[in-house]
Structure formats: structure tokens, C-alpha cells
Amino acid sequence: MIVKKYVDMLGKKSAIRELFDYGAKRAQEIGRENVFDYSLGNPSVAVPRDFNETLAKLALSGDDLAVHGYSPSLGIFSVRQAIADSLRRRFSLDYEAENIFMTTGAAGALAHAIRAVAEPGSEIVTFAPYFPEYGPYVEGAGCVLRVVPAKQEDFQIDFDAFERIISQKTAAILINTPNNPSGVVYSVETLVQLANILEIKQREYGHPVFLISDEPYREIVFSNQRCPYPARFYENTITCYSFSKSLSLPGERIGYIAVNPSCQYAKLIPQMCGQISREIGHNCPPSIIQLAVAQVLDQTADLSVYEKNKNILYPALIQMGFSCVEPGGTFYMFPCVPNGKAEEFSEKAKEFDLLLVPGTTFGCPGNFRISYCIDTDKVYRSLDAFRKLANVYFP
Amino acid sequence: MIVKKYVDMLGKKSAIRELFDYGAKRAQEIGRENVFDYSLGNPSVAVPRDFNETLAKLALSGDDLAVHGYSPSLGIFSVRQAIADSLRRRFSLDYEAENIFMTTGAAGALAHAIRAVAEPGSEIVTFAPYFPEYGPYVEGAGCVLRVVPAKQEDFQIDFDAFERIISQKTAAILINTPNNPSGVVYSVETLVQLANILEIKQREYGHPVFLISDEPYREIVFSNQRCPYPARFYENTITCYSFSKSLSLPGERIGYIAVNPSCQYAKLIPQMCGQISREIGHNCPPSIIQLAVAQVLDQTADLSVYEKNKNILYPALIQMGFSCVEPGGTFYMFPCVPNGKAEEFSEKAKEFDLLLVPGTTFGCPGNFRISYCIDTDKVYRSLDAFRKLANVYFP
Numbered sequence: 001m002i003v004k005k006y007v008d009m010l011g012k013k014s015a016i017r018e019l020f021d022y023g024a025k026r027a028q029e030i031g032r033e034n035v036f037d038y039s040l041g042n043p044s045v046a047v048p049r050d051f052n053e054t055l056a057k058l059a060l061s062g063d064d065l066a067v068h069g070y071s072p073s074l075g076i077f078s079v080r081q082a083i084a085d086s087l088r089r090r091f092s093l094d095y096e097a098e099n100i101f102m103t104t105g106a107a108g109a110l111a112h113a114i115r116a117v118a119e120p121g122s123e124i125v126t127f128a129p130y131f132p133e134y135g136p137y138v139e140g141a142g143c144v145l146r147v148v149p150a151k152q153e154d155f156q157i158d159f160d161a162f163e164r165i166i167s168q169k170t171a172a173i174l175i176n177t178p179n180n181p182s183g184v185v186y187s188v189e190t191l192v193q194l195a196n197i198l199e200i201k202q203r204e205y206g207h208p209v210f211l212i213s214d215e216p217y218r219e220i221v222f223s224n225q226r227c228p229y230p231a232r233f234y235e236n237t238i239t240c241y242s243f244s245k246s247l248s249l250p251g252e253r254i255g256y257i258a259v260n261p262s263c264q265y266a267k268l269i270p271q272m273c274g275q276i277s278r279e280i281g282h283n284c285p286p287s288i289i290q291l292a293v294a295q296v297l298d299q300t301a302d303l304s305v306y307e308k309n310k311n312i313l314y315p316a317l318i319q320m321g322f323s324c325v326e327p328g329g330t331f332y333m334f335p336c337v338p339n340g341k342a343e344e345f346s347e348k349a350k351e352f353d354l355l356l357v358p359g360t361t362f363g364c365p366g367n368f369r370i371s372y373c374i375d376t377d378k379v380y381r382s383l384d385a386f387r388k389l390a391n392v393y394f395p
Numbered sequence: 396m397i398v399k400k401y402v403d404m405l406g407k408k409s410a411i412r413e414l415f416d417y418g419a420k421r422a423q424e425i426g427r428e429n430v431f432d433y434s435l436g437n438p439s440v441a442v443p444r445d446f447n448e449t450l451a452k453l454a455l456s457g458d459d460l461a462v463h464g465y466s467p468s469l470g471i472f473s474v475r476q477a478i479a480d481s482l483r484r485r486f487s488l489d490y491e492a493e494n495i496f497m498t499t500g501a502a503g504a505l506a507h508a509i510r511a512v513a514e515p516g517s518e519i520v521t522f523a524p525y526f527p528e529y530g531p532y533v534e535g536a537g538c539v540l541r542v543v544p545a546k547q548e549d550f551q552i553d554f555d556a557f558e559r560i561i562s563q564k565t566a567a568i569l570i571n572t573p574n575n576p577s578g579v580v581y582s583v584e585t586l587v588q589l590a591n592i593l594e595i596k597q598r599e600y601g602h603p604v605f606l607i608s609d610e611p612y613r614e615i616v617f618s619n620q621r622c623p624y625p626a627r628f629y630e631n632t633i634t635c636y637s638f639s640k641s642l643s644l645p646g647e648r649i650g651y652i653a654v655n656p657s658c659q660y661a662k663l664i665p666q667m668c669g670q671i672s673r674e675i676g677h678n679c680p681p682s683i684i685q686l687a688v689a690q691v692l693d694q695t696a697d698l699s700v701y702e703k704n705k706n707i708l709y710p711a712l713i714q715m716g717f718s719c720v721e722p723g724g725t726f727y728m729f730p731c732v733p734n735g736k737a738e739e740f741s742e743k744a745k746e747f748d749l750l751l752v753p754g755t756t757f758g759c760p761g762n763f764r765i766s767y768c769i770d771t772d773k774v775y776r777s778l779d780a781f782r783k784l785a786n787v788y789f790p
Contacts, residue, residue, distance in 0.1 A: 001566070001602050002660050003514050006667040047459040055683075056451035064442040068644035104499075104677055111676025119398050133673060140674025171396070207396050249463035251682030265397050272401040278528060279535025280675040281506025282499055286684055287646030288450075 014132070015361045016040065019346070023355045030353065036382035038370045039355040041180060041331065043248040045301045045373075051247055055292040071287045073274040075102025075256070079294040083256055086297045091229045094261045101270035102284050104253040106216045109240035110174075111137045112273040113257055117210045117238070118143045118171035124212075125165055126174040127157055128363035129181050129334060131214070134174060143171065150364050155184040155325050155334070159193060166201055172210040172238075173198065178217040178227055181362045181369035182334040183310075183327020185221060188228050195234035208236050208264050216242040216255070219300045221329035222307045235262040238269065243293055248301040254289050306331040309372040309379045316383050321394035331373040334359065338393035340366045348392060352385035409527070410756045411435065414741070418750050425748065431777035433765045434750040436575060436726065438643040440696045440768075446642055450687040466682045468669040470497025470651070474689040478651055481692045486624045489656045496665035497679050499648035501611045504635035505569075506532045507668040508652055512605045512633070513538045513566035519607075520560055521569040522552055523758035524576050524729060526609070529569060538566065545759050550579040550720050550729070554588060561596055567605040567633075568593065573612040573622055576757045576764035577729040578705075578722020580616060583623045590629035603631050603659050611637040611650070614695045616724035617702045630657040633664065638688055643696040649684050701726040704767040704774045711778050716789035726768040729754065733788035735761045743787060747780035 019039040027035045058067045074080065077097055084095040103109040118124055120142030126134055128150040138145040146165050151158040166173070173194070177186035186194075194211075202209050213230040218241065221227045231237035242255035257273060259266045277283055284290075310327055317324055317335055324335035337345045342358035342365050349356045349368075359367030372379060414434040422430045453462050469475065472492055479490040498504040513519055515537030521529055523545040533540040541560050546553040561568070568589070572581035581589075589606075597604050608625040613636065616622045626632035637650035652668060654661045672678055679685075705722055712719055712730055719730035732740045737753035737760050744751045744763075754762030767774060 001514065002512055002664065002667065003510065006511060006670040007663070009670040009673070010663075010666055042460075042465055044460070047463055052454040052459075055454040059447040059450040059454070064447075064643065065437075065439070067646075068442050069646045070437055071646050107676035107678050109676070111674070115398065116401060117397055119396065133676075136670075136673040137676055140676075248459065250465045251463050253678060253681050268402070268405075269397065271405055272397065275401040275404040275531075278404070278531040279506070280677065281502035281504070281528075281532055282675065282677055283502050283648060286648050286681055289681055289684075 009136070016357050019355045019357060022350070026353065033378070035353050035355065036378065036385055037355045037374065038372060039357055041371045041373060043245055043250060043301070043373055044375065045248050045303065045305055047248050048296055048299045048301055050299060051249070051292055051296045054295040055288065058288050058291055067288050067291065069287060071102070071284050071290060073277055073284055074270055075100065075284055076287060076290050079290045082294040082297055083258070087258055091232060093231060095258060096261060098267040099259045099261050099270060101257040101273040102290055103240075103255045103257055104282065104285050105244055105250070105255040106214055106240050106242035107133065107137070108253070108282065109242070109255050109257045110134070110212065110214055111140065112276050113212045113238045113240055114138060114143065114172065115141045115276045116269050116272045117212075122171035123167065123169045124172050124174055125162070125170055127162070129155070129179070129359060129367065130363055131176060131180050132361050147363050152336075152366075153325070155179065155182040156187060156190045157194060159197065163197065166197075166209070168205050170201070170209055172212050174212045174214065175230065176214040177230065178221060178329035180217065180330060181332045181357070181359070182325060183330040183332045184325060185225070185227050185328035186230070191228055191230055191233040198234055198236070202236070210263075211237040213237055213239050215239060216245050217330040219246040220303050220306055220331065222310060222327070225328065227329060231258070231260045235260055236264060238263065246300045246303070247293070247296065252289050254285050254293050305376060306373060308376055309374070312376070312379050313370065313372055317386065320387055320390035322390065331371060333370050333372070334362075334364070334367045335370070337366055337368055342366065342368055349389050352388050354382065354385045354389060404531075411752050414750045414752060417745070421748065428773070430748050430750065431773065431780055432750045432769070433767060434752055436766045436768060438640055438645060438696070438768055439770065440643050440698065440700055442643050443691055443694045443696055445694060446644070446687055446691045449690040450683065453683050453686055462683050462686065464682060466497070466679050466685060468672055468679055469665055470495065470679055471682060471685050474685045477689040477692055478653070482653055486627060488626060490653060491656060493662040494654045494656050494665060496652040496668040497685055498635075498650045498652055499677065499680050500639055500645070500650040501609055501635050501637035502528065502532075503648070503677065504637070504650050504652045505529070505607065505609055506535065507671050508607045508633045508635055509533060509538065509567065510536045510671045511664050511667045512607075517566035518562065518564045519567050519569055520557070520565055522557070524550070524574070524754060524762065525758055526571060526575050527756050542758050547731075547761075548720070550574065550577040551582060551585045552589060554592065558592065561592070561604070563600050565596070565604055567607050569607045569609065570625065571609040572625065573616060573724035575612065575725060576727045576752075576754070577720060578725040578727045579720055580620070580622050580723035581625070586623055586625055586628040593629055593631070597631070606632040608632055608634050610634060611640050612725040614641040615698050615701055615726065617705060617722070620723065622724060626653070626655045630655055631659055633658065641695045641698070642688070642691065647684050649680050649688050700771060701768060703771055704769070707771070707774050708765065708767055712781065715782060715785035717785065726766060728765050728767070729757075729759070729762045730765070732761055732763055737761065737763055744784050747783050749777065749780045749784060
């Protein structure tokens with residue numbers, strides 16, 4: 001018989017996907033330019049020219065065996081080496097190629113990391129608001145996702161709530177900074193306090209508590225700031241990275257796991273990931289994409305549009321009466337829903353052709369997400385719609 | 396704690412990989428040209444020029460959102476449509492785009508297919524000799540792999556043995572034609588008899604018994620023959636394909652699942668696969684690889700070298716005294732080990748710098764595998780080494 005679990009998962013619709021589909025239909029009726037689709041986190045800026053040129057050059061190089069041949073299951077060694085070198089330069093941790101495992105984006109990285117360090121039945125703790133796909137990654141590994149409620153005033157960590165939830169059963173803590181959907185960057189103070197607690201808990205429990213750090217938005221930080229790098233604060237950190245946002249190529253599914261060189265089992269975990277790949281039939285990202293990305297490791301797409309959009313949208317919303325924690329990065333913000341009813345609010349917004357995702361999806365039913373990875377012109381044009389929506393709630 | 400299961404898997408060395416590593420070391424000592432490395436199934440011929448040119452054109456097209464943007468989790472619709480059209484033309488089954496799910500090669504296809512149709516605890520039946528990675532795919536889904544012993548005289552199916560193993564607990568049958576490692580192509584008679592038995596068993600058990608057909612070697616068939624297409628004989632067939640061998644690009648990890656349009660749940664199974672992807676964090680193959688492959692669906696690399704190599708090697712081995720079922724396709728053959736001791740034989744072969752994989756790896760400890768996807772010149776030059784090896788066993 002077909003497997004009921006996956007049929008049941010189909011029944012649970014994704015609010016983001018439904019909004020996006022609605023937007024596509026609505027665009028046919030009134031024109032795409034008139035739908036203010038803030039639903040999807042789909043990067044909108046051009047890919048660095050060097051990436052595309054490297055890819056083309058590799059394809060036409062004539063060395064098919066090197067370009068299109070099997071990659072070792074942990075990734076092409078020279079690519080892992082280049083990533084380790086880049087991380088070492090940038091974050092002053094002594095990464096080696098053997099600490100790196102190539103993945104299909106952050107999704108592949110997270111799913112592998114969880115399967116490597118969390119026995120079925122153990123718990124993974126994360127913090128609201130959180131990316132909804134953490135649910136399937138954790139459940140797919142046979143584990144339980146425990147969610148610490150949001151600290152609404154700044155979306156840093158509510159440590160009291162955290163200490164009530166972490167337990168002997170906790171295998172790993174899953175963080176996402178800069179955060180989807182809040183746009184908030186964890187401060188040095190947050191990371192220090194988190195590390196201190198985890199050090200204490202590790203000793204208390206007599207087993208490692210790993211920190212799995214989901215960092216696809218690491219390069220999208222505003223005001224010329226840099227995102228504090230979680231692995232610098234806590235040794236047992238497994239960094240999960242994706243080039244989807246920094247290079248603007250989410251469809252190419254390329255990222256990596258970097259295990260802190262001082263982590264327990266720092267070279268064993270990437271090897272274990274290779275075994276996990278065998279079970280799921282995944283076998284690492286395409287060779288040509290690995291080779292191309294290794295040539296542009298320290299580049300990014302021109303990400304400035306996201307900050308520009310934030311600087312238009314955020315003050316305008318505040319002025320209209322919305323309350324919102326100011327994003328420090330990403331292309332998201334996560335304001336409060338005026339009357340606290342996110343689904344109703346999202347429905348109301350549709351009347352003004354504004355597509356806003358209810359925060360329920362992210363574990364915060366009193367908020368809504370705006371994905372402002374869209375043209376700046378459209379952001380400007382959407383302000384009138386936001387104003388009309390605000391008038392409904394703040395008359 | 397880290398997950399013991401994957402650490403244990405690391406302890407079990409792959410005989411193929413060990414031989415390959417030995418070959419690389421030996422090449423440094425005596426020169427690559429003097430090592431007759433028949434260990435790996437790594438395609439050796441050039442990729443079709445059209446594929447590389449399409450890939451380069453896409454990369455340089457300037458339409459980054461279309462080329463590098465997110466693919467829907469079941470694959471890009473136009474690509475699925477193109478594959479359905481191609482299969483419909485070639486095999487006269489009414490495939491639609493909705494029957495197709497894009498995968499990272501045959502590995503991704505098999506792992507998804509098994510997870511979709513086999514509840515944990517159920518059994519998957521396959522036939523020796525079989526590809527050793529079937530073990531991890533099946534065990535990773537929480538199922539049990541049952542192996543029907545080989546029919547040594549022709550490597551078709553021993554149906555008596557099969558009927559002793561298939562049971563109420565059987566969720567699916569897993570076949571591979573043309574076969575790795577035997578090179579044998581299942582005959583129409585074999586597929587008809589298999590279908591007849593499965594029809595009877597389905598009725599008897601009161602649940603579907605799916606046929607999962609692993610077909611990466613479909614286009615490598617000798618003597619201008621075509622491989623009988625299993626899905627034409629049995630409705631509940633899920634075809635798992637990879638372009639690795641036909642287009643000679645195993646590192647690009649691209650393939651698909653095609654569910655027979657008359658299969659039960661023919662359009663539901665691809666959707667379920669999309670949900671399976673969520674759990675394992677895989678999210679379909681890269682957009683640009685999907686788009687490129689769709690442009691060359693009915694092309695293959697020049698595969699004639701494999702038949703040429705077979706036509707040199709097979710008669711020579713027979714003349715030396717080896718017994719072997721003649722391959723009908725692939726780039727493998729699977730002769731009998733003269734004294735039946737595969738590991739000892741493989742060790743002995745190394746003395747002549749011949750790298751031959753013991754059949755134990757494929758569930759047949761009395762055979763050895765030759766992967767002749769190497770230069771024809773080297774095949775000729777290896778005959779002397781084979782002759783010396785034969786002289787040890789047939790003095």
C-alpha cells in the first residue's frame with residue numbers, strides 16, 4: 001500500500017504556497033504589476049556574472065569527465081578545501097576540508113545535520129518565529145521539534161522559556177540568524193548567553209548538545225554590519241549554509257555543512273553525512289554546480305536592493321500605526337497583526353491585493369510576514385494598499 | 396549523541412571503493428596506463444555537445460530568475476511535460492506531466508519510490524545479482540530487502556525461488572534491466588511471467604504489489620536491440636531513470652520517476668514524492684540541469700564504445716576458459732570465478748594489475764564484475780593480464 005504519512009502531509013496545505021497560487025491567479029485578472037505579492041522568499045536580484053561565466057566555461061571546456069563525472073559523496077575535495085579556506089579567512093576558525101560536507105542548499109544541510117546528531121526519539125529545540133520546514137526535517141529524522149515561544153519585543157531569545165524546554169532529551173538546538181521571518185540578527189550577547197547555557201547543560205546531561213545554525217541569510221545584513229557568527233561562540237556548532245540568497249540562485253540547490261573544527265566528532269560528522277546520503281539516495285550536489293560555486297565563494301549578488309526596500313517599507317509601516325521589530329538583515333519583516341488575528345488580517349489584505357503570510361505558519365499567530373525581495377518600484381506602489389489596510393485597523 | 400547507525404555504516408567498507416582507491420595508489424607506482432581498472436561504473440565517453448552548449452546558453456541567457464530560480468518541488472512543469480511526451484512517443488504509454496517526478500539520478504528516484512509505496516516494516520524483493528546500494532535505500536525507508544538467488548545460467552528470473560520469497564508483506568519488487576552487474580537484459584518472456592505472477596499475488600494479498608524498475612542502462616543495449624520496457628507489461632510499475640549513463644554525466648545527478656499512467660495512484664505518487672523530499676531536505680534537482688536535459692531528451696552520448704569493448708573482452712574470456720553469460724547491454728559483465736572464491740580471485744587478479752570486483756558485493760559470491768567503461772586500447776592491452784590470470788586457474 002502507498003504510505004499514508006505522505007498522503008496526509010499532502011492534505012496539510014502550505015499557507016505560503018496557497019497565497020502564492022492565489023497571487024498568480026489574481027495576476028491574470030488584474031495584471032502582475034497590480035498584485036503586491038509579498039508571499040515568497042524568492043531572491044529577485046541578478047546572479048553574479050562570474051558565476052554564469054564560470055558555469056558556461058566549465059560546460060564548454062571539453063573535459064567532461066572532470067566537469068560531469070561523479071563527485072565523491074562528501075563533495076569534490078578541492079571545493080571543500082576552498083570553502084574551508086574561505087571560512088577560515090572570514091571567521092578565524094581553523095576549518096579544514098574534512099569539516100565540510102557539500103549539500104543541496106540549506107535544506108539538505110539541515111536535514112543531514114539533524115539525522116547525524118539526533119537519534120530517533122530525541123528532541124530538537126528551536127525558537128519562534130521559525131521556518132516551517134524545520135517540522136518535516138525533524139519529524140523525518142524521527143525526532144520531536146520543541147519550540148520556545150517568541151520574545152516579541154526584539155525576537156532575540158527568551159532564555160527563561162528556553163531553560164524550561166531544554167532537557168536531557170535535547171540532542172540539538174536549531175537557530176536561524178539572520179532570521180526568516182523576523183529579519184532579526186542574533187546579537188553577540190544572545191549568542192554568548194546561549195553558549196553559556198549550552199555548556200552548562202552539556203555537562204549536566206553528560207552528552208553533547210549540538211548547535212545547528214541555519215545561515216542562508218548570513219550575507220544580507222543591513223547598515224554595513226556583519227552577522228555575528230554563531231560557531232565562534234560555541235564549539236559544538238554545525239553551520240548550515242546555502243548560496244541561494246547570497247548568489248541569488250535558489251533553484252541550483254547548493255550549500256554546505258561546516259562543522260566547527262573544535263566540535264566533538266568534527267571530521268566524523270561529515271563522513272556520517274555521506275552515509276545518510278546513501279539512505280536517501282541523494283549523493284551530493286551536481287559536480288558542475290560545485291565547481292562553479294567554488295570560483296565565486298567570496299562574491300555576492302548585489303544585495304543592496306533588500307536594504308533599500310526595508311528602508312522604504314519599515315518607516316512607512318510604523319508611521320501607519322503598525323508595530324514591528326526593525327529587521328537587521330534578510331528580506332523579511334514580521335510586524336504585529338493589529339487585532340492579533342493573522343488569518344483574518346491576511347484575508348483582509350487580499351482585498352487590497354496585498355499578499356501577506358499569516359505568522360501562524362512561523363509559530364507566531366499574532367504576526368505577519370512581508371517578503372520584500374521584489375522590485376523597489378513595486379514597494380513604493382504598494383504603500384497605498386498598506387495605507388488602506390491600516391485604515392481598516394487604525395481608523 | 397551522534398547517531399550510531401551511521402557510524403556503523405562507515406565501518407562497512409565498500410569493496411568497489413577499496414579497489415578503486417587501491418588502483419589510484421597503484422597508478423602512482425606504475426603509471427595509470429598500466430593499471431587495468433575495471434572497478435568503477437564511471438561512464439568514459441563524451442557528453443553530447445548539445446547538452447553542454449544548452450547549459451552554457453542558459454547560464455549566459457541573462458534570465459536568472461527563470462534559469463536559477465526555485466523549481467517546484469516535483470520538478471519544472473515544462474521539463475516533466477517534455478519527459479512525458481518523450482516516453483509516450485517511445486513506449487506508447489499515455490504518460491502525462493503529472494506522472495513524472497524529477498530526481499537526483501536513479502538513486503534519488505529509487506529512494507523516493509520505495510518510501511512512497513513501502514510502509515516501514517514491509518518487504519522489498521529483488522533479484523541477485525543486484526546493485527549493493529539497494530540495501531541502504533530499503534533500510535533507510537525502514538523496510539527489509541529480500542533477495543531471490545540468481546539464476547546463474549542466464550541471469551533471468553528464477554520464478555520458483557521468487558514465489559517462495561514473495562509474501563503478503565511484499566510492498567514492491569525491485570528490478571534492474573539491463574542489469575548491473577550482469578549486463579543481462581530481461582526478456583519479454585521474463586517480464587510477461589513476472590507480470591502474471593504479480594497480478595495473481597496482488598489479488599491474493601488484496602493490496603498492490605508495485606514493480607520498481609531501475610533503468611539507468613536502458614539506452615545501452617547491444618546488437619541494435621531495444622530493452623523491453625517493463626512498464627508496458629505491468630500497470631503498477633514505477634520507472635526510475637537516470638541520465639547518468641545515456642548522456643554520460645553521472646556527476647550531474649539528474650533523473651526521474653515515471654509512474655505508469657495506469658498504475659494505482661499514478662498522479663498521487665509523484666505528489667507524495669514531493670512530500671518525501673521535504674523530509675530529507677532534498678527539493679528536486681537544480682533548475683538549470685533540469686532545463687538543459689529537457690533539450691536533449693532523445694539524444695545519447697556515443698555509447699558504441701561499450702559494445703566494442705564487450706565484443707573484444709567477452710570472446711577472449713570464453714576462449715581463455717572463463718564461463719560467462721553474454722551481456723545484452725550496459726558496460727558490465729559478470730563471469731564465474733573459476734574456483735568459486737571471489738575475494739581470493741580478486742586479490743590474485745591484482746597481481747596482474749587487473750581490478751575486478753568480487754561478486755559477493757552483488758549477492759553472488761561465485762562471480763566477479765568487469766566494468767568495461769574504459770578506453771578500448773586499454774581493453775586490448777589488458778588481455779595479456781587476463782591470460783596470465785586464467786593460466787593460474789586453467790593451467
